[in-house]
Amino acid sequence: MLDDDGYFGESIAADYDDSAADMFRPGAVDPAVDLLAELAGGGRALEFGVGTGRIALPLARRGVPVHGIDMSQAMVARLRAKPGGDAVGVTIGDFATSTVPGTFAVAYLVFNTINNLTTQDAQVACFRNAAAHLDPGGRFVVEVGVPDLRRLPPGQNAVPFHISSTRWAFDTFDVATQAMSSHYVTIVDGRAEHWSLPFRYVWPAELDLMAQLAGLRLRDRWEGWTRAPFTGESTRHVSVWEKPAG
Known part of the structure; x- marks a missing residue:
């Protein structure tokens, strides 16, 4: 935790x-x-x-x-x-x-x-x-x-859930371990800031x-x-x- x-x-x-x-x-x-x-x-x-x-x-x-x-x-x-x-x-x-x-x-x-x-x-x-x-x-x-694994074609491990001019967000999955992470990219003053959260689905x-x-x-x-x-x-x-x- x-x-x-x-x-x-x-x-x-x-x-x-x-x-x-x-x-x-x-x-x-x-x-x-x-x-x-x-x-x-x-x-x-x-x-x-x-x-x-x-x-x-x-x-x-x-x-x-x-x-x-x-x-x-x-x-x-x-x-x-x-x-x-x-x-x-x-x-x-x-x-x-x-x-x-x-x-x-x-x-x-x-x-x-x-x-x-x-x-x-x-x-x-x-x-x-x-x-x-x-x-x-x-x-x-x-x-x-x-x-939401049905949206993953072979060879892909990321699924976007928010896309705008200032913020991108996507989940990544490891289907072998059920590990996933939510990633957030925010554009502030023209610079990208990234943070992520680990989960287990x-x-x-x-x-x-x-x-x-x-x-x-x-x-x-x-x-x-x-x-x-x-x-x-x-x-x-x-x-x-x-x-x-x-």
């Missing part, structure tokens, strides 16, 4: 909300909060990778007690500076292994954050950590993209096996937070696994 000395330190945290502005729109936030509040019921919620509080803060405003785990002190500082930031408890640490007191009705990972764990072992550990924090009958929710069926290893079972899988059906053409999914009540 990346820390303050890496990609989610001050240089990224300083303008993270602006760079991901589309994900802060009510149309992106409200359906996620609606579903998570429903799953939490009257219980507590645990966010893995709480970041600057995009989901945790509005969920807490719904009356759901929220605790977050995040390795980046710089990102959490932005959360703390926002209205209501003191209402969300935060543990600084790797969400694959860090523990917090008590149990929760729902644990969740949003916006591809499971991919920030760059090994299969770490992703498996994350599922086990979630299961250990859940009440009997609790749910673990993951929002993540479906790997993961398939829906692979996530189901990780859940099984953690003692969880798949309850629902949708294309997004509004519960549209998941199909072979879906580019992402929201999946819900349940901890047995017994």
Whole structure:
């Protein structure tokens, strides 16, 4: 998991909300909060990778007690500076292994954050950590993209996802290891600045096996937070696994 000395330190945290502005729109936030509040019921919620509080803060405003785990002190500082930031408890640490007191009705990972764990072992550990924090009958929710490998012809390992006169962005894939990186090139005063983020992409069926290893079972899988059906053409999914009540 990346820390303050890496990609989610001050240089990224300083303008993270602006760079991901589309994900802060009510149309992106409200359906996620609606579903998570429903799953939490009257219980507590645990966010893995709480970041600057995009989901945790509005969920807490719904009356759901929220605790977050995040390795980046710089990102959490932005959360703390926002209205209501003191209402969300935060543990600084790797969400694959860090523990917090008590149990929760729902644990969740949003916006591809499971991919920030760059090994299969770490992703498996994350599922086990979630299961250990859940009440009997609790749910673990993951929002993540479906790997876009169908756009890779033989011999190509890069897929662009944004091209403008001032910014280029593309993903690179290693299909042998499931390693990927997102690359960003920004033109500032006629000069190009480049930075990248490492990830590990993961398939829906692979996530189901990780859940099984953690003692969880798949309850629902949708294309997004509004519960549209998941199909072979879906580019992402929201999946819900349940901890047995017994």
